[in-house]
Amino acid sequence: MTEQVLARAVEVTRCYGAVTALDGVSLDIREGELVGLLGPNGAGKSTLINLFVGLRRPTSGVVELFGGSPRDPAARRWIGVTPQDTGLPNQLRVVECLEFVASHFAAKTDLGALLERFGLSETARRQIGGLSGGQKRRLAVALAFAGDPRLVFLDEPTTGLDVEARRTLWDAIREFHAEGGTVVLTSHYLEEIEALARRVVVIGQGRVLADDSVDAVRGMVGVRRVSMTVAEPPELPGVLSMEREGDRLHLVTSDADALVRDLVRSGVAFSGLEVRQTSLEEAFLTITSRASLLP
């Protein structure tokens, strides 16, 4: 790939006192990518974003934004950020808040189109204090786009949104990306990463555990789900986890072929056998639990 690297971390470590939040992380974000950062609470995702946008400095290693220092306003001019928590001024109207943020940038963003894209047109003249939690969150995300950015960092953008509002936000993010924008987002919603991101970076205990396509991350852990209708769950070797759903039994295994052979040999009566790839959630849990076994 020859696309320009917009943000880069090289062997970055960040400590907060005795806590090592990031431990030797290297990552390139290239122009036009839509990257999902996935990891459990406390994995270091927000810390990484804070380093990229210049809010924090690395303890060691190098972080670059548009080839320069993230603390240089010239580099930050091209980014938009939505942190995990955003305080919004309750007295301002929605459109006034957008105008206020946009006025810090030379670019003229079409704020009417931005409101439309985030499903906020109806609320444009309302004071922020009177908005619902979901409307406030959508406004907080829309603000990241007010300066016509090339790269946006969205930290858990859809937390607290209902299904419809989440889909509106997904569409807005997809449209920005389709126009050539670059997106880095964190999420606890695994379906969100699957729905939006081309590339997944799995972070656990401050380290990059996987950095690949969604399919590759699933394939990497090689876990399969074997499902069947069965009256009595059979005792089989190599089962990583077992789940009952009505008369269906779902078994997670790293060797589906061996499991099916053992199942047939066991003589248990079963029907409707199904073997499929695991969801990203199952892949993610496997990768992160392996990491916790590391010394």
Ligand SMILES: Nc1ncnc2c1ncn2[C@@H]1O[C@H](COP(=O)(O)OP(=O)(O)OP(=O)(O)O)[C@@H](O)[C@H]1O
């Ligand atoms: N300002 C701080 N002072 C002390 N420790 C901190 C600070 N910020 C983060 N940490 C610690 O660093 C680690 C990584 O935190 P971080 O917020 O980056 O994780 P995260 O992956 O974004 O988690 P979450 O999904 O819960 O937001 C955690 O152990 C956290 O407690």
